[in-house]
Amino acid sequence: MYGTPALPPDFVSLPYANPEAPKGGRIVFGNTGGFDSLNPFVQKGTSPWQLRFWGYESLLGRSWDEPFSLYGLLAESVRAAPDRSWVEFDLHPDARFSDGSPVTVEDVIWSYQTLGTAGHLRYRGLAEQIAGIRQTGPRSVRFDFNTADRELALIAGMRPILKKAQWDGKTFAASGLDDIPIGTGAYVVSDFEAGRFVTLRRNPDYWGNDLPFRRGTQNFDELRIEFYGDETVLFEAFKAGELTVNREFNAEKWETQYNFPAVQRGDIIKSEIPHRKPSGMTGFVMNTRRAPFQDWRVREAMLLAFNFEYINDTLTGGVQPRITSYFSNSELAMQPGPPSADVRALLAPYSETLAPDALDGYALPQSDGTARNRKNLRRAVNLLAEAGWTVTDGVLTDRNGDPFAFDVLLRQGDTGNQTVIEIYRQALERLGMAVTVTTVDDAQYTARIGEYDFDMTPFRRDLSLSPGNEQRLYWGSGGAETPGSRNLMGVASPAVDAMIDTMLTAETRTDFVSAVRALDRVLTTGRYVIPIWQYDVGRIAHSRHLRFPDRLPIYGDAVGFLPDVWWYDPE
Incomplete structure (x- = not known):
């Protein structure tokens, strides 16, 4: 995307592969x-x-x-315009489908x-940016683009x-x-x-x-x-030897429950794999298409009520650090305090559409670690009052007397998030909110998420060191009302759209980093997701x-x- 690829034309293997690895098993x-x-x-x-x-x-x-x-x-070779307005591929002469038939240019175009x-919707964004695809030789195909977007020449190869x-x-x-x-x-x-x-x-x-x-x-x-029906049954199957590998996302469970006989015998090995990628975003997303989550003050109140320090200590032993922004743990992350001059310049034209503190400085709320979380709950009450919500006879209601009620949609078998929500619900009920939890099977969950038929639900977006066109699918305005997009929170922000455009047209790494930091700031201060722990x-x-x-x-x-x-x- 930027600079020169690390591997020479005559590389032997990928640097993290073992070219002598045996086949079998x-x-x-x-x-x-x-x-x-x-x-x-x-x-x-x-x-x-x-x-x-x-x-x-x-x-x-x-x-x-x-x-x-x-x-x-x-493709055995590739050519692109200096401005990446087109890209051309030559198919490898040996390329075959699994049935033995050759891969043709006709297959590629189709x-x-x-x-x-x-x-799937994830493939349609590129199609809208392709002006034409045509065969240019027996094994060659060319893509012409209708959008100034330097990443398209790479995306077209993927x-x-x-x-x-x-x-x-x-x-x-x-x-x-x-x-x-x-x-x-x-x-x-x-x-x-x-x-x-x-x-x-x-x-x-x-x-x-x-x-x-x-x-x-x-x-x-x-x-x-x-x-398997749920994570508990899956883990028991692994312990019994029915599975040969299992990823664990809970640090405390990793330390306390992976001492079963197969581990003690050495038949099961525990391996930890570090990485240098952004944290991404994991947590609970609020659907801003629905009341009461259109108001950023309500969303901030939800963040204040989420007692992360207590929940993290209870469920992971406090080992896993919290996600602080979408690109935290990388140079792409929004910086503490007010934005730098270059980030501020990018966001200034959209200042009226941003949260009030986006250009001043923002950090996620922190609790004192106790179960009651009194100070943050008081702040949440004040913000809810500003947004028109007050408690009457123990029930949080708006100016019309309608109660503050919402549902958390969970996938069947998601026991980890069920536990988090149960702790969270106790705090929300102390604020006078009525919170229900609905658990559905995979097919129903997929259908409801695709139609945005939820109030709050678990959320995960992995993010790379080179974010690009996928960002439109995640939080571009075009997906706010389009069923099946990955914009679950319903973001429709001109600032978000502009920062994505700036990322995709940046010609230097410095300009690119500034644009991503600005995007991270808009998303984080938008309070769309309640972040939990990162998988560092x-x-x-x-x-x-x-x-x-x-x-x-x-x-x-x-x-x-x-x-x-x-x-x-x-x-």
């Missing part, structure tokens, strides 16, 4: 919930989230040891057009390529379990039972076995996903037969690490 993961689709590229249904990463490839592949650099995969019109002929006479958007998209990746679905398990086998004729980009990766013969290190418990390289990527345990560069060691 299997790895078994656990998911909670279920699935009713095996097409991860459409809006309809719920598919295992891992599928789009394991069986499908794009023109270029990403190195997870650089902020944002891409290398040839299905994939982009189909995903851009009938695919869409999955699917086989056009498979879908003749079929409706791509309506597919589910019956039509599994044919891809080019090393793994192919070999067996499944709806809602129970999915098994993928490594294709022995995978076309990319000898590519430097693939050397030392995709080493397992079999990848399997077992599905990856915690993976795994069979002693599973190994990974000593050299770790800067993104740590992100996509492209497990299972990509792990291998099975029978000894």
Whole structure:
């Protein structure tokens, strides 16, 4: 994205892969919930989230040891205009689908057009910015863009390529379990039972076995996903040996509950994987499309009532630090106090649309760590009063006498967030609020989230060291009222849109960082999410037969690490 890629043209393997890793063995993961689709590229249904990463490839592949650099995969070479207004790819002559048929320019053009019109919403933003796609040679395809956006030349290399002929006479958007998209990746679905398990086998004729980009990766013969009703049952299955790997997100549980016999015998190893990426945002999002969350004072009151210090100490032993902004833990994060001169200059034209303290300085509320949290609750009462909410006979009501009531939507099996909400609800009820909790299965949860049919719900957005076009999908105004976008909070801010535009047209890293810091400031002071703890290190418990390289990527345990560069060691 900026500067020169770290790897030379003749690199042997990715720096965090072991080019001598042996092939063989299997790895078994656990998911909670279920699935009713095996097409991860459409809006309809719920598919295992891992599928789009394991069986499908794009023109270029990403190195997870650089902020944002891409290398040839299905494309063996790439050319771009100096201003990146167009990009052209040459397909690798050996590129094949899993059925052995060659990947053609026709497949590439069909994939982009189909995903851009009938695919999942995450693919449609790029389609709107492509002026045209055309074949320029036997194995060459060119994309022309209609938007000044320097990231588009990279994004155009990252869409999955699917086989056009498979879908003749079929409706791509309506597919589910019956039509599994044919891809080019090393793994192919070999067996499944709806809602129970999915098994993928490594294709022995995978076309990319000898590519430097693939050397030392995709080493397992079999990848399997077992599905469980909730996290508790999944953990018991892992302890019993039904799973070979388990990620743990609770630091206290990691320290206190991973001492079962298999760990004591050395059959299970506890590995911690550091990273250098932003914290991202994890917490509980408020739907600003609905009352009473349109008012920033109400949202600040909700933050004040959330006794993070007490909850964190109760559930994680206080080990995991709090997320302080969307890009915290990186140079992209908003800085403490008032903004720097360059950030202030970017935000000044939008000052009337920002929260009152956005240009002064803002930090998340802190409690005294006690269960009562009296000082912050008093501040919350005052803010609610300013917003027109007062307590009458123990019930918080507005000027019309309507009670302050809202619902928290949770996914079935999400026991961790259920515990957090139960503690939080006690504080909210002391303020006179009526809080209900609704738990639904995966299919209902996906449908309701897609239609923004919730008041508050758990929220997670992973963010990279090179944020770009995905930011429009996360919080651009275009997704505020568009069903299926990832803008769950309903942000419709001209300042947010302008900062994303500035990021995407920045020609220097310095200008880019200023734009991201300004975006982070607008989002954080907007009080859209109640942040909880960050995952500052990856915690993976795994069979002693599973190994990974000593050299770790800067993104740590992100996509492209497990299972990509792990291998099975029978000894």
